[in-house]
Amino acid sequence: MTDDAVPWLSVEQQVSWRAFLQGASRLIEGLNRQLERDAGLSVSEYEILARLSETSGRTLRMSDLAIGLVHSRSRLTHTVGRLESRALVERRPCPDDRRGVNCAMTDAGYELLVATAPGHVRAVRELLVDPLTEAEFRALGEAMAKVASDPCADRASSSGTQEQGGEGLTPATL
Amino acid sequence: MTDDAVPWLSVEQQVSWRAFLQGASRLIEGLNRQLERDAGLSVSEYEILARLSETSGRTLRMSDLAIGLVHSRSRLTHTVGRLESRALVERRPCPDDRRGVNCAMTDAGYELLVATAPGHVRAVRELLVDPLTEAEFRALGEAMAKVASDPCADRASSSGTQEQGGEGLTPATL
């Protein structure tokens, strides 16, 4: 934990940062609302079904799902539990590793996904794709891919109180 | 709710879209962890304190806070309640509108923010700003500003089942 002074964000950076928070918030909220209304699914649940639908056998190991979706194992366990209780998904022991659990999509799950996908895609377009130009959307994707794969993202920095490098001392940050 | 076919996302768009979900997830999770560890605050709580610190009088009306942070009123009520129970914030009646409630930052709240800001800024830099070039970060900010202010974001589209315009019928979406 290097304890060097870290400069405040510039005003421009702060504007970007807040735009990110606000935009992400609106987007996710809008998607959740649409999915909940039309299919009784949350975005996480939809994501799980979508991932499963893409694999041969419509089956994925819990840990692979968790990694792909960037969810904690615990969260995944709970969410899959809910899906399983609705018979959209099934848990099976993993043949080659007795610690593992396979999550398999049922026919009902697949059907629900097929029925739900069009509305979801439309919402993603309306809320995210359409407001942007193609180039903007591509740039957004590239930037977020870097953020997603940033190797340091696990061990977030700790810090005591220390002086900042910037101008004033307004903690006008975030 | 026009019921026209909506094309699937292209493969490239899907990659961008998933990168967004993954990146946002890692980012927010990392920030929450850092704030929780170092100050016992969540990102939403930090945001509230930060907004308050920027206003003259360090006071903001509940509804203004809710709009600025893109939180539901209910969520804001709960979160402010928690902050108030820790004496980081105070609720006062709003002089000019008897329905309104003003949320005012206490000195303790301000001090906690000042003590917390450096670590938080560092985390934002490590997780989001540093992995990107300046141009990328600016582009990200501009795109997200459009998403945040998109006028249609409120009434998310509803939809029944309908055929898609794309190629196959794989609901490989999200």
Add this chain to the structure above:
DNA sequence: GTCCCCTAATTGAAGTCTCAACTATCGGTA
């Protein structure tokens, strides 16, 4: 073989958010 540490997954409690219902006030209109 057996120790030991690592990974896989689950559990339950505590914390947070959402949703719908409710109270109170505002402000325009008849």
Add this chain to the structure above:
DNA sequence: TACCGATAGTTGAGACTTCAATTAGGGGAC
């Protein structure tokens, strides 16, 4: 003035997530 729809904020229940603890199996070193 009395009504009435809209806005501000709260509440509590239920849904979802997080965190720490727990169970179970893998796999290398000795």
